[in-house]
Amino acid sequence: MSSPPFDFDYLRGLVQQQSAVVLSAEKKYLADLHLGAVAERTGFSSIADLVEQLKRTPFGALHVQAVEAMLTNETSFFRDHYPFESLKTVVLPHLIQQRRQERSLAIWCAGCSYGQEPYSIAILIQEHFPELANWNLQLIASDVSGKALARLKQGYYSQLEVNRGLSSTLRDKYFHKQQETWQISDTLRQMVTVQQLNLIHEWKALPVIDIIFLRNVLIYFDTETKKSILRKVHQHLRLDGYLFLGGGETILNIDDKFEPVQIDQSICHRLRIG
Ligand SMILES: C[S@@+](CC[C@H](N)C(=O)[O-])C[C@H]1O[C@@H](n2cnc3c(N)ncnc32)[C@H](O)[C@@H]1O
Numbered sequence: 001m002s003s004p005p006f007d008f009d010y011l012r013g014l015v016q017q018q019s020a021v022v023l024s025a026e027k028k029y030l031a032d033l034h035l036g037a038v039a040e041r042t043g044f045s046s047i048a049d050l051v052e053q054l055k056r057t058p059f060g061a062l063h064v065q066a067v068e069a070m071l072t073n074e075t076s077f078f079r080d081h082y083p084f085e086s087l088k089t090v091v092l093p094h095l096i097q098q099r100r101q102e103r104s105l106a107i108w109c110a111g112c113s114y115g116q117e118p119y120s121i122a123i124l125i126q127e128h129f130p131e132l133a134n135w136n137l138q139l140i141a142s143d144v145s146g147k148a149l150a151r152l153k154q155g156y157y158s159q160l161e162v163n164r165g166l167s168s169t170l171r172d173k174y175f176h177k178q179q180e181t182w183q184i185s186d187t188l189r190q191m192v193t194v195q196q197l198n199l200i201h202e203w204k205a206l207p208v209i210d211i212i213f214l215r216n217v218l219i220y221f222d223t224e225t226k227k228s229i230l231r232k233v234h235q236h237l238r239l240d241g242y243l244f245l246g247g248g249e250t251i252l253n254i255d256d257k258f259e260p261v262q263i264d265q266s267i268c269h270r271l272r273i274g
Helices: 008-019 023-041 047-056 062-070 082-098 116-128 130-134 146-152 160-164 168-174 187-191 223-236
Strands: 104-110 135-145 156-158 173-177 182-183 193-198 209-214 237-245 258-263 266-271
Touching: 008 023, 008 047, 023 047, 023 062, 023 173, 047 062, 047 104, 062 146, 082 116, 082 209, 082 237, 104 116, 116 130, 116 135, 116 168, 116 187, 116 193, 116 209, 130 168, 146 193, 146 266, 156 160, 160 182, 168 173, 187 193, 209 223, 223 237
Parallel strands: 104 135, 104 209, 135 193, 209 237
Antiparallel strands: 156 182, 173 182, 237 266, 258 266
């Protein structure tokens, strides 16, 4: 869709207010890339018309669609490989040992996008920890984006998406092909509890968590937001729990309650004792 100039400053203000995601001026291409489809779907002749409508109406469904379209949902199955290896070889064996009396474990993927991350954990558990079938296992997947969570619930992935990170053996074992897409098995879908949760709001409906995956999410926030989210992580993570961040993310000089711990080729974070 051809588009006359539009008020990008208004748009990035809206995105930051609703999600805390900071969009620099160079990120205007995201609007060019994604908002045309929203404008078309909702009956506007250009992005500029859509933005003007957003500006003159109270916050509602159209604003939600615009914000969701501006968020980066990049993800893949077993993204970066090594965090999942350390989950398999160290983290889950350790916590299974620690919780063997209560037989209860909670894992949370915060900012889970379309679900490849929580479903990768579900596959890993099915493959390597069959004993957890008799445990009270909570695998919670949350995101601010209702659009992303709707896809996660349906569990449909394109050929391209299943090619990214999944072996053909795992693909054929846990997905069935439906024309051009692959749907994840009901067993895996039933393992995942989906919750729409905005990290900048209160985390009311969450239990205490043993393992938090907060990967490739903090990078989009300013330092104050990162600090306040990490304070909440601190309150929700069990004392002997594990926090996983994205490969390129560091919380050095942002939060000193966590210490980085190297496990094989990946780094995770644990609460400092004392
Ligand atoms: C790049 S994806 C990361 C997906 C996955 N964790 C991974 O590493 O592959 C970032 C996700 O964070 C979500 N997000 C952005 N702001 C958020 C907020 N305030 N609360 C919760 N999720 C948010 C986006 O909707 C997006 O799905």
